[in-house]
Amino acid sequence: MSGFVSFVSAGPGDPELLTLKAARRLRDADVVLYDDLASGAILDHAREGASLISVGKRAGRPSAKQEHVNRLLIDYAASGVRVVRLKSGDAGIFGRLEEEIEALREAGIAYEIIPGVTSASVAAATAGIPLTRRHTARRVQYITGADVTGELPDDLNWAALTDPQSTTVVYMGRRTFPMLAAKLIERGLSPDTPALLAQSLGHADEKLVRTTIARLAAQLSEGSASATAVILFGALAGEGP
DSSP states (O other): OTTEEEEEEOBSSOGGGSOHHHHHHHHHOSEEEEOGGGOGGGGGGSOTTOEEEEOOOOTTSOOOOHHHHHHHHHHHHHTTOEEEEEESBOTTSSSOHHHHHHHHHHHTOEEEEEOOOOHHHHHHHHHTOOSOBTTTBOEEEEEESOOTTSSOOSOOOHHHHTOTTEEEEEESOTTTHHHHHHHHHHTTOOTTOEEEEEESTTSTTOEEEEEEHHHHHHHHHHOOOOSOEEEEESGGGGOOO
């Protein structure tokens, strides 16, 4: 298809969690622009001879500028090749999808979005817990632990985040979680609220840590680990086998 981009959600890293449609789009693509976290075995699904181009963004590392990524998407699609923009997790959750589809709209290029498995779902499944429960976790909320500057956002909904009957999932929050936890405790959330740190999901070094928000904050404030992680807190986060 001329002038067409498929935004493909790669999931957190396990190629077996790709949807059938995602795998099919990868097999058909002439060009794959991929995130760092959507590489490795996921790219084995791309056809032989396809151009594989890294455009990932990682905190503290040299990264492709968003304007450059947008330009690549437009230029490749306009040339008539089949383009896949491969994003980690679910493309629509904290993945800068909006900036890229806006650029395509302005250029008059059609696109589709292939949904995928977000790391919140994988973390809960790996830990053997649900994200919701009728009486003690009637709501699940996703937040980002970092704004455009990499700092904790200053406009968070603290009333929602301190609700003991919700499950909260923090993306990109390893570095800022100590400050987040301190603010939550200041606003009345118990320091003993269960917390789950799930890192490197879908990879060989996958690790789960079950603890509390206070202990996790202390642990993260002491280390400088760079492994990707998602954090869950709330009543359900301390459960599981």
